[in-house]
Amino acid sequence: MSWAPLLSAVIGAVIALGSSLLVDVRRDRSQRGRDRQQERRRQGVAFTVALVDALGALRPVAAAGRDAAERRVAAGEAVAPVYAVREQLLVTGTPGQLAAGESAFHALIGVRDAVRDGSALDSAEYHDAYHLFAEALWRFRLTVRADLGEPELTPEELSHPDWTDRDRCDTCQSRALPSAM
Template identity: 45%
Template sequence: MADTNWIPFASTALGAVIALGGALLSGARNDRAQRGRDRETDRLNTYIDFTLALDAAHAALRDVARVQPGDADRKTAASYAVHESGLYGVRERLLMSASPALVTAGEAAFGRLIDIRNAVRSGVMLSTREFHDVYHRFAEALWTFRVTARVELGQNLLKPGDLDRETWAEREGCVLCE
């Protein structure tokens, strides 16, 4: 009878090991799932921050484009407008975390914004055809970025017609383009 006294102890110990292993496995799975959700949230925040930075830089460049071209501070103001938007920092986050398709779309939008900055630096005024030409290329690239981000995040593809638009370039309704 003394030989069987170890069986309850062994079965209790084995049960404890199995329960502990199950808890550890469950915890690891939960941690992995949480890390995945955190990465998804970080990517979404990066995409939104990038879009908002592009918009802020564009709005600031529009303000600079209202200043007469002869103003000596215009070039500095155009550079400052992009810098102060936080665009460069969030662009780096995008380059590090986004898919190749989204990086490509983001770089296209960034490049078109830099085209606006360069036009403003060169003296282009807001109400001119030259400004609107670079603006429309930017608008189209920005919408392409938004749509690419939606698809990457598992949302349905948006088409211009879904928002009562002819194109993403926003030429319809533009006084200078009609």
């Protein structure tokens, strides 16, 4: 009996099995990478939406005539949902996302603090905090886009001079008019 055909069949089977395993390992790594990227995309969008929602919830608190205690509670409640989404980002985000996300989060806290301290929507204190937040939020969005390989955006591409939103702010525009005269 010749062992050559049997040996060649065994070697062929080992090569085929090894190749199949190698393809599966590569496919699995590739899928894990896509899954991680999709999770980072989801977390980036979720954090952005949570920040925007919190700002939206702070606006009526700043507009309403509440006493100091009610205002402090309402401002805290407006921002509270952001903490859980922030924790998820802290676990899944890239270092760049975390730095930009923390900057945006702390800028939102600046808006919250202005509202808690009694700043009205048309006050300089509110607007200074808001515009810092607007710029930090855009920096976060741009960082997430870059981490995901999306094209870079400039303010000019969206018809803005910068990321602060001052150009579209009626309060800031009305303040600029008297000093320009």
